Amino acid sequence: MDKKIVDKICSSQNIEYDELESLLECSDDEMDYLAEKAREVSRSVFGNRIYLRGLIEISSHCKNDCYYCGLRRSNHRAERYRLTPEEILDCCETGYGLGFRTFVLQGGEDGYYSDDVMVFIISEIKRRYPQCAVTLSLGERSEESYKKMFDAGADRYLLRHETANEAHYKKMHPENMSLENRKRCLFALRSIGYQTGCGIMVGSPYQNVECIYEDICFMKELKPHMIGIGPFVKQSDTPFGSFENGSVRMTLLLLSVLRLIFPKVLLPATTALGTMDPLGREKGILAGANVLMPNLSPVSVRKKYALYDNKICTGEEAAECSVCLERRVERIGYVIDHGRGDSPVS
Ligand code: SAH
Numbered sequence: 001m002d003k004k005i006v007d008k009i010c011s012s013q014n015i016e017y018d019e020l021e022s023l024l025e026c027s028d029d030e031m032d033y034l035a036e037k038a039r040e041v042s043r044s045v046f047g048n049r050i051y052l053r054g055l056i057e058i059s060s061h062c063k064n065d066c067y068y069c070g071l072r073r074s075n076h077r078a079e080r081y082r083l084t085p086e087e088i089l090d091c092c093e094t095g096y097g098l099g100f101r102t103f104v105l106q107g108g109e110d111g112y113y114s115d116d117v118m119v120f121i122i123s124e125i126k127r128r129y130p131q132c133a134v135t136l137s138l139g140e141r142s143e144e145s146y147k148k149m150f151d152a153g154a155d156r157y158l159l160r161h162e163t164a165n166e167a168h169y170k171k172m173h174p175e176n177m178s179l180e181n182r183k184r185c186l187f188a189l190r191s192i193g194y195q196t197g198c199g200i201m202v203g204s205p206y207q208n209v210e211c212i213y214e215d216i217c218f219m220k221e222l223k224p225h226m227i228g229i230g231p232f233v234k235q236s237d238t239p240f241g242s243f244e245n246g247s248v249r250m251t252l253l254l255l256s257v258l259r260l261i262f263p264k265v266l267l268p269a270t271t272a273l274g275t276m277d278p279l280g281r282e283k284g285i286l287a288g289a290n291v292l293m294p295n296l297s298p299v300s301v302r303k304k305y306a307l308y309d310n311k312i313c314t315g316e317e318a319a320e321c322s323v324c325l326e327r328r329v330e331r332i333g334y335v336i337d338h339g340r341g342d343s344p345v346s
Helices: 003-012 017-023 028-046 086-097 115-128 141-149 166-172 180-192 209-222 250-260 270-275 282-287 320-330
Strands: 049-052 054-059 100-107 133-137 156-158 195-202 226-231 333-336
Touching: 003 017, 003 028, 003 250, 017 209, 028 049, 028 086, 028 250, 049 320, 054 086, 086 100, 086 115, 086 320, 115 133, 115 141, 115 166, 133 226, 133 333, 141 166, 156 226, 166 180, 180 195, 180 209, 195 209, 195 250, 226 250, 226 270, 250 270, 270 282, 282 320, 320 333
Parallel strands: 049 333, 054 100, 100 133, 133 156, 156 195, 195 226
Antiparallel strands: none
């Protein structure tokens, strides 16, 4: 029965509310069919190649107070650190040697990384590694700031919208943050010329089918190059610390649905998915994901970038992570692509 729905999503690259509602309750058989279709679509666009992004977690300082995130300002148990430009460049050097051609600089909203500091870091990375892409994930900044960093050479920007439902957004964030501003940032990034990524946490507190439907509608409007989704994982020292974790199954299901609706989108199998299930990232790829983001941060800071509890890969050196992932990918019949892995969409 639901197989018809899957075929329809696939051919129309669209989903109706009722179809989403019914898919979210599908059987394991139907879920297998959905994943198979998503895998076919992913293979037709990307072959069996998986893109790598080296994630550098540049700062655990944050001026925001999001209720789900371990880096929130009010979390007095968080250990704070920030990497200097030199340390960031060292991570890139290690990463380049390991074959990474995209560096993702992610962090809390930390005033230390002014436009001037970012412009210096970005230009220096691009000067040393002109063939590499630089992705930023530094939260909300002014349009002018995004423009300066783009002009300095930044190629991509990840800013999950977290939820496209007003009421849900308010339940996850304090008064001073707004969905309107989040969306404004995303449209600005896109119009400046960044390959732009939005996304959500699956199973975040108070999320319901309507929220997810609105997320998909918002994505259709934004036309992102990338969509980052992973399960919500509780962080004990946050206001959401005693909520249930998001489910792996629902994350896999949504990865497949997104692959069918957005055939060419870059879709990572996230660390959060790998945290919730030892084979989560492999399952993500088999559900239609085509990107992995191994950690390139110095091992000394990894435990301090505690967005959520029990995050994986906090002990391994970058080299170990990259060998480990390469093997994991090959075991399921895929290969790592060592190119920049740009979006196939203009
Ligand atoms: N300050 C940047 C980067 C935030 S960390 C920004 O605002 O974009 C990157 C992503 O981690 C967030 O967008 C959020 O979706 C995810 N994240 C934060 N807390 C999480 C949690 N408890 N479980 C799962 N993912 C989480």
